[in-house]
Amino acid sequence: MSEKIKLTAKDFKSDQEVRWCAGCGDHAVLNVIQRILPDLGVEKENIAFVSGIGCSSRFPYYMDTYGIHGIHGRAAAIASGVKVANRNLSVWEITGDGDSMAIGGNHFIHLVRRNIDINVVLLNNQIYGLTKGQYSPTSKYGQITKTSPFGTIENPFCPGQLTIGSQGKFFARSVDNNMKHMTIVLKEAAAHRGTSIVEVLQNCVIYNDKAHGVITAKATRDDFQIHLVHGEKMIFGKEKNKGLIYDGIDLKVVTIGENGVTEDDIFVHDAHEENPTIHNRLVKMAPPELPVALGVIRAIVAPTYSDNIINQIEAVKENSKIKCMDDLMNSGNTWEVK
Amino acid sequence: MSEKIKLTAKDFKSDQEVRWCAGCGDHAVLNVIQRILPDLGVEKENIAFVSGIGCSSRFPYYMDTYGIHGIHGRAAAIASGVKVANRNLSVWEITGDGDSMAIGGNHFIHLVRRNIDINVVLLNNQIYGLTKGQYSPTSKYGQITKTSPFGTIENPFCPGQLTIGSQGKFFARSVDNNMKHMTIVLKEAAAHRGTSIVEVLQNCVIYNDKAHGVITAKATRDDFQIHLVHGEKMIFGKEKNKGLIYDGIDLKVVTIGENGVTEDDIFVHDAHEENPTIHNRLVKMAPPELPVALGVIRAIVAPTYSDNIINQIEAVKENSKIKCMDDLMNSGNTWEVK
Amino acid sequence: MSKKVIELEDVVIKFSGDSGDGMQLTGTQFSDTSALMGNDVATFPDYPAEIRAPQGTVGGVSGFQLHFGHTEVNYPGDYVDVLVAMNPAAIKANVRWVKPGGTIIYDSDSFIEKNIKRAGYIADPVKEDNLDDFNLIKAPISTFTEKTLKDQGLDRKTVMRSKNMFALGIVYWIFQRDLTHTERFFEQKFKKSEKIVAANKRVLKAGYYYAETIHAMPRYRVEAARIEKGRYRNMHGNAATAWGMIAAAEKAGLDLFCGSYPITPATEILQELANRKDLGVKSFQAEDEIAGICTAIGASFAGNLAVTTTSGPGLALKGEAIGLAVITEIPLVIVNVQRGGPSTGLPTKTEQSDLMQALYGRNGESPAVVIAASTPSNCFYYAYMACKIAIEHMTPVILLTDGYLANGSEPWKIVKMDEMPEITIPYASKDDKDYQPYKRDLETMVRTWAIPGTPGLEHRIGGLEKMALTGTVSYIPENHQVMTDERAKKVEFVQKSVPDLKIIGNDDAELLIVGWGGTYGQIVTAHSAMIEKGKNVAYAHFHYINPLPKNAEEILKKFDKIVVCELNMGQFVNYLRMNFPKNHYRQYNKVQGLPFTVVELVNHFETLLEEK
Amino acid sequence: MSKKVIELEDVVIKFSGDSGDGMQLTGTQFSDTSALMGNDVATFPDYPAEIRAPQGTVGGVSGFQLHFGHTEVNYPGDYVDVLVAMNPAAIKANVRWVKPGGTIIYDSDSFIEKNIKRAGYIADPVKEDNLDDFNLIKAPISTFTEKTLKDQGLDRKTVMRSKNMFALGIVYWIFQRDLTHTERFFEQKFKKSEKIVAANKRVLKAGYYYAETIHAMPRYRVEAARIEKGRYRNMHGNAATAWGMIAAAEKAGLDLFCGSYPITPATEILQELANRKDLGVKSFQAEDEIAGICTAIGASFAGNLAVTTTSGPGLALKGEAIGLAVITEIPLVIVNVQRGGPSTGLPTKTEQSDLMQALYGRNGESPAVVIAASTPSNCFYYAYMACKIAIEHMTPVILLTDGYLANGSEPWKIVKMDEMPEITIPYASKDDKDYQPYKRDLETMVRTWAIPGTPGLEHRIGGLEKMALTGTVSYIPENHQVMTDERAKKVEFVQKSVPDLKIIGNDDAELLIVGWGGTYGQIVTAHSAMIEKGKNVAYAHFHYINPLPKNAEEILKKFDKIVVCELNMGQFVNYLRMNFPKNHYRQYNKVQGLPFTVVELVNHFETLLEEK
Numbered sequence A, B: 001m002s003e004k005i006k007l008t009a010k011d012f013k014s015d016q017e018v019r020w021c022a023g024c025g026d027h028a029v030l031n032v033i034q035r036i037l038p039d040l041g042v043e044k045e046n047i048a049f050v051s052g053i054g055c056s057s058r059f060p061y062y063m064d065t066y067g068i069h070g071i072h073g074r075a076a077a078i079a080s081g082v083k084v085a086n087r088n089l090s091v092w093e094i095t096g097d098g099d100s101m102a103i104g105g106n107h108f109i110h111l112v113r114r115n116i117d118i119n120v121v122l123l124n125n126q127i128y129g130l131t132k133g134q135y136s137p138t139s140k141y142g143q144i145t146k147t148s149p150f151g152t153i154e155n156p157f158c159p160g161q162l163t164i165g166s167q168g169k170f171f172a173r174s175v176d177n178n179m180k181h182m183t184i185v186l187k188e189a190a191a192h193r194g195t196s197i198v199e200v201l202q203n204c205v206i207y208n209d210k211a212h213g214v215i216t217a218k219a220t221r222d223d224f225q226i227h228l229v230h231g232e233k234m235i236f237g238k239e240k241n242k243g244l245i246y247d248g249i250d251l252k253v254v255t256i257g258e259n260g261v262t263e264d265d266i267f268v269h270d271a272h273e274e275n276p277t278i279h280n281r282l283v284k285m286a287p288p289e290l291p292v293a294l295g296v297i298r299a300i301v302a303p304t305y306s307d308n309i310i311n312q313i314e315a316v317k318e319n320s321k322i323k324c325m326d327d328l329m330n331s332g333n334t335w336e337v338k
Numbered sequence C, D: 001m002s003k004k005v006i007e008l009e010d011v012v013i014k015f016s017g018d019s020g021d022g023m024q025l026t027g028t029q030f031s032d033t034s035a036l037m038g039n040d041v042a043t044f045p046d047y048p049a050e051i052r053a054p055q056g057t058v059g060g061v062s063g064f065q066l067h068f069g070h071t072e073v074n075y076p077g078d079y080v081d082v083l084v085a086m087n088p089a090a091i092k093a094n095v096r097w098v099k100p101g102g103t104i105i106y107d108s109d110s111f112i113e114k115n116i117k118r119a120g121y122i123a124d125p126v127k128e129d130n131l132d133d134f135n136l137i138k139a140p141i142s143t144f145t146e147k148t149l150k151d152q153g154l155d156r157k158t159v160m161r162s163k164n165m166f167a168l169g170i171v172y173w174i175f176q177r178d179l180t181h182t183e184r185f186f187e188q189k190f191k192k193s194e195k196i197v198a199a200n201k202r203v204l205k206a207g208y209y210y211a212e213t214i215h216a217m218p219r220y221r222v223e224a225a226r227i228e229k230g231r232y233r234n235m236h237g238n239a240a241t242a243w244g245m246i247a248a249a250e251k252a253g254l255d256l257f258c259g260s261y262p263i264t265p266a267t268e269i270l271q272e273l274a275n276r277k278d279l280g281v282k283s284f285q286a287e288d289e290i291a292g293i294c295t296a297i298g299a300s301f302a303g304n305l306a307v308t309t310t311s312g313p314g315l316a317l318k319g320e321a322i323g324l325a326v327i328t329e330i331p332l333v334i335v336n337v338q339r340g341g342p343s344t345g346l347p348t349k350t351e352q353s354d355l356m357q358a359l360y361g362r363n364g365e366s367p368a369v370v371i372a373a374s375t376p377s378n379c380f381y382y383a384y385m386a387c388k389i390a391i392e393h394m395t396p397v398i399l400l401t402d403g404y405l406a407n408g409s410e411p412w413k414i415v416k417m418d419e420m421p422e423i424t425i426p427y428a429s430k431d432d433k434d435y436q437p438y439k440r441d442l443e444t445m446v447r448t449w450a451i452p453g454t455p456g457l458e459h460r461i462g463g464l465e466k467m468a469l470t471g472t473v474s475y476i477p478e479n480h481q482v483m484t485d486e487r488a489k490k491v492e493f494v495q496k497s498v499p500d501l502k503i504i505g506n507d508d509a510e511l512l513i514v515g516w517g518g519t520y521g522q523i524v525t526a527h528s529a530m531i532e533k534g535k536n537v538a539y540a541h542f543h544y545i546n547p548l549p550k551n552a553e554e555i556l557k558k559f560d561k562i563v564v565c566e567l568n569m570g571q572f573v574n575y576l577r578m579n580f581p582k583n584h585y586r587q588y589n590k591v592q593g594l595p596f597t598v599v600e601l602v603n604h605f606e607t608l609l610e611e612k
């Protein structure tokens, strides 16, 4: 790589016109990813973007890398095949809440369980955008949409809980209107070896505008977002005077300087703790009681399927007398007809 | 019902010969279910058993109730349809670890999320029995099976964690060699309104014998099983002198009478606590450090999809002027051609 | 100032503009008004491909085409008489569809450099597309709208949003339309703001009077059509499908259950059903297509009228479960709104290429009934019939419609529920002491339906081969043959109630045109055109595909020259070859995501007549 | 004591007993020994339906049938010369398949009341099934086994487990087989316990010498067959399929990736591949069939030779994704081991009823290559060819085998890898500055393959219709037609490399028998029988279904009377009607979960010859 010219975001832009609505949160994610790729130390030809179907799933077309725009719900399975076929590739799966949690739910949980080294970016707008506004498995209970004219009657998934419930090793969250934060989180996801799930709270201006409004709006965001950093105190708020403490089964908001609370009392975020108890509470936090947790919430290093399979093949190869098909065909019980 | 003759287990046996291997754990589950049905207060004609494909999924054929032996992985979806179509039916889904966690994983998590009032009995033998011994999503890491001759390289699902990660409201666990315990647990599941998942640790004598051996063997079971009962202390062990305490993120075994531990220190099981923190740790416990948790681990009452849909229909009906198709067709913009 | 008014038989208009320009609403107003004035109408919206393209580009053009006339109107027209274009991109996208000498009215204010470039023109659209060959009317729609609403206290965005009404006003003048329907519509829609109502009325009228002042503006009269008396409403294809199923449920006295997953262009059926909770519809938006059909199978078992709705890729996913419905022999309706394939293909475009999939897209010998609707409004009837057949014959029925029918609309004479055909449910007798789930009525080969909840009829069904009569699992070789034959026969016997195939035209015609499904409007119009030209051609259109009508073979036999026209590469013609191999078939195929045009059909038929 | 030895051309034996009786092993020993002695052999196991039925019942019977001869043996036989039955249920299950006058050797010790009842006899099997019509040999197998092993210090379970070897000994004597192969097998298998080796040897010999003492025991000689010289091994159908794909990957220099989900009767292919990590095979046991094919699609995109293996219901689930492979034009092999349908059907039984599904089971115009193997061992060759075609033509290829081929086995002459046909990968040029993913070689219509990791060839593919050459998304109507046509042509052009259809027999035959896929063994034997009877019949067997061989039409045209035989209700015959409508086809069909019998074929052909 030493002789290579350093690439820039522009090198990752394909010749295709970006076709999302003006104001759609997907644009920001595209921009951030195009900007961070030059820094990952992976050659452009060794990057593959894989998606399913949905507005968000158009993503690969805009990337000047290798890419597959798959079929609805199957991005995780297709990406798994890409990575297992060639583990030298940096594989990115871009998916929507419908694509990955509705029709693709099974591939999602199995990908997570297998811990294949893939970076999943889940653009969660809590709606089916491409098909024009039906509720998704992350839509809020009671939400009115085209297929729930009287309100949904389904409990939404919390992608973080589902990830951890599927033996997930890496989960992070960001928001579409904070490109700096997305940059940090996506870089960490890329650096993580194993399945990394990054949920981006994404706004669909057309069919579910401001679904994440309280969380992302300027007026409320400081109080309703907490940016977690491994090894740092869980402090947030406009005045940076609020913090989280853990009471044994749940997290609580306290104010530093009130009721004798000092900064020392605030919980330190440990993304590397195997035991997912606290992570499970963090991913669930929601306004108005609690801020939404952003950042890398869980990041555990563990063997990956994509490495294991190659290691196992190498080990078996070494110990087997069969080196090629001719060996195999002539092995075992054979006889000569003369 | 007052005039009805009380039914017995025999009334629930169909005329079909039971075709599981001798010694298969499925037999015990069948017997228990046939025995408890007369006590549920539901008429025989209002009971439906639904299954997918697998050894365990043959179950409906042996029940003299209504039943569908569906297709592989789809039991949860079929059962959902049955229940939503007629909520007066007591609907039982019988499924295997392959049927519900591999091909049927998506329907499983969505059923749980929707909280449709179905009793799911998941016969977990950690193997594909019917197809003769391939690993399943619950097979142990490294397990040698016909499709993993060198050991699996996949992290297994823990059905309890997956259930809770999918917003599950009811999860219980039992073992195939304790019919008394199964009886209690299955009755509670039947009584619960909402999706109840009951995992039965089931032995496949042919393809995965003693997979649950340490847990179920006479010699070790007292130390490796804890029978949880809501409102009671978490005590176990041959001498009933071991107990669990919760240290803020995890459960630990202590011995009553040692190191100053008294019965008072032992944690009380609260299956009704909404916050799943402790439940999540309980479902995960495994030997040798911890006993396996049996019994009803989580049981939260919440609105069910199957009730909600009917309630919503009733509410809309009341407020709508459209009472029949003739009304609908003549509503809105119509005109007369003379 | 009075103008010469030209009488016309029928007219095709297309309103076209950017996605935000309100063209769907504009078109609907014109079409409703025309229908109220007694014309026969057919309409077709032309949405941009799924994701919004940037404003002003061809990709972002949204159109609404309508065809109205004083004679029967069978399709929304292929080439247009009048194109209303709100921007250069709308011209770029549609100019090839304007009839020679047709009228193009466009917003001349939108012809600024930015828009011209975005539309893909280099400099001057008029030159680049030879627009001068048309009757080109440059209307300063934007500025006149602004002028009209000056000093009304409206913000610019609101003002500009009503410019479509200026365009509508122009066209209303041209075709002498009555403004009252649209005015009333404003009053309804903008109930909350009198200001907006007034503004819209003003702009509509401004457009109307503007037209009067323009010399080049033509004026036409299209007389009311001679259509059947009765009460009418406008029917969209997808809504018609939904309603047909609700109607069948009501008639049968069953609850309607729909398990579906959204997919273009079928989604509106689910949406319409979700809206009809007042009629007790249980709409279950499933996690995927497989869960959609499997919940429906469960609901059918439990005694609901169960349906699932989808489009091509979704049908592929349902194949395995359709097999379960086939072998268990339960009533189930699968609606497939065909779109361009293969794979995701052209998801917003129409095609007829799922026929083979509907017939054969599952493992084993797995016969199901397949029928096809042919107009937006008769989706109601065929959806109803699909339910009736499914229930009465205890079988899955696949109803094929397509993107063209689904999105199209036309006036529809409202039916009365008590005039709809009866639906008789083959219930198992509650008193049957020895109920046998797979005992058949030998006339129809239909088994009876025992609904959970009925005491004494407890039984199990499933996907394994089952013993004749008892339905228990059976591996007996001969029994498998028996059951395979019986399932096939049951579907064949549906033929007994399939209406005879009718031919339009003479038995001694030189050419028999064959069509099926959603191509009816274009083919029947082309056929009429041929007859008008004095050609002896006949036309047979199939709605029942499996089984085929009893008399189909006999009819086909009569003709030496047969051409099968379909929007695929020859699926139905191959099916006819399989079924009636003795005839020689020609085929005419097109897969362009578009309906046939009448012009291309007529040309092709003429060529065929010349062939020996 | 010396006996009269009868010379035989060929013999069919079936070993049959309870699931635990070791019949598969017994049969394999006999078949291996016979192969080693130079006979041609074909074998077929007959497992009980999936779940173990209670011991002693007909449902629990496990059998192993083998056919060996001194002439070519093409199938495992339908009716058996010798039935070895370890219990009454084995007789009950198989007696209808014993040739008139055939020999039945049974363990008379097992004829106790419990077993007789469990088998479904009332009292006396001999009377109830007229067993006296056969050459019935009551052998006290259990007691003699016990006697033989008395005082060997073995527990009863171990003793009883070796009674199958007593039975094998008897049959070895009858057919003058050499014991050494089996003795060596004991030494290998029971390496860890000399005692068990000795016990098995003893019992085998005891059976052998017992046979000598029985008067009614026949003795036969079946001479070595005149088969081609070379090194042989026994090949199972499923293993052959797996090996063919590994061989293709090796030849092409690609890694082999298999994404599959277990399903009867295809599972062993995945199992065999999972075992071949030493050859670098990546076997991915997916969460379902959809993930199986989708991981394979990903792996193919990434440059592996990607395959997925399944059976009927699994193929149904893969339909949508096959469409993605069709439209993206990537190499992919889909193996479908057909079983009895519809739905779960008869999962352990054979059938040919997925042909239409393979051809048409997906949305849109979605052409793929379809080929079929015809013997257990040539699964190797056709799996290899499936890979070769997939790679060289950048297309999904569906390889059809069936339960009968998958589980059957026969001796196979080991090929040398350097004699296998070359596989040329249509790589995109690394130096191509203007790489266009959908630019085609006009001779073949094949696009080039650019593998991720190659600098400069970055590109995107997907399921939406794509612009010719560039592959970017395109909604242009005419382009859709162009691409549809090109995809069709590409598959058609595979025909150029498809070998000509051969006919066995004369061009002027009175009857042409047509078959495809796994029915070859029975049909070719029936054809030989007809020729021996002096009938002028010809036989054409299809391995290439889509595209059909170039000369197929020409060949079919030559015959007035054509009968298409298949284990379904007429799928291939209908496909021929579609493709070559000018011929008149008769059809002979069977869906009983079983192969044709030669007897029924011959009878049918004779009847056909009599028809005018």
Ligand SMILES: Cc1ncc(C[n+]2csc(CCOP(=O)(O)OP(=O)(O)O)c2C)c(N)n1
Pocket: A053, A054, A055, A056, A057, A071, A072, A095, A096, A097, A098, A099, A100, A123, A125, A127, A128, A129, A130, A131, A136, C261, C262, C263, C264, C289, C313, C314, C317, C344
């Ligand atoms: C098999 C199949 N089923 C359904 C669809 C229709 N469909 C396309 S995208 C989509 C949902 C998109 O939602 P999401 O994944 O959240 O993406 P978004 O558009 O919101 O980014 C659906 C239902 C399809 N293309 N294929």
Ligand SMILES: Cc1ncc(C[n+]2csc(CCOP(=O)(O)OP(=O)(O)O)c2C)c(N)n1
Pocket: B053, B054, B055, B056, B057, B071, B072, B095, B096, B097, B098, B099, B100, B123, B125, B127, B128, B129, B130, B131, B136, D261, D262, D263, D264, D289, D313, D314, D317, D344
């Ligand atoms: C679509 C489909 N794929 C695969 C199969 C094959 N199959 C049947 S059962 C089964 C797994 C059974 O495992 P599990 O659900 O754990 O049940 P068990 O037999 O262990 O009780 C599989 C893979 C099938 N019948 N259908």
Ligand code: SF4
Pocket: A019, A020, A021, A023, A024, A025, A026, A055, A056, A125, A129, A130, A203, A204, A205, A206, A207, C051, C052
């Ligand atoms: S519809 Fe919503 S998600 Fe789709 S591009 Fe527009 S704003 Fe984005």
Ligand code: SF4
Pocket: B019, B020, B021, B023, B024, B025, B026, B055, B056, B125, B129, B130, B203, B204, B205, B206, B207, D051, D052
């Ligand atoms: S194979 Fe295993 S799971 Fe299946 S019936 Fe036998 S013991 Fe039970």
Ligand SMILES: [Mg+2]
Pocket: A054, A096, A097, A098, A123, A124, A125, A126, A127, A128, A129, A136
């Ligand atoms: Mg979304």
Ligand SMILES: [Mg+2]
Pocket: B054, B096, B097, B098, B123, B124, B125, B126, B127, B128, B129, B136
């Ligand atoms: Mg299992």
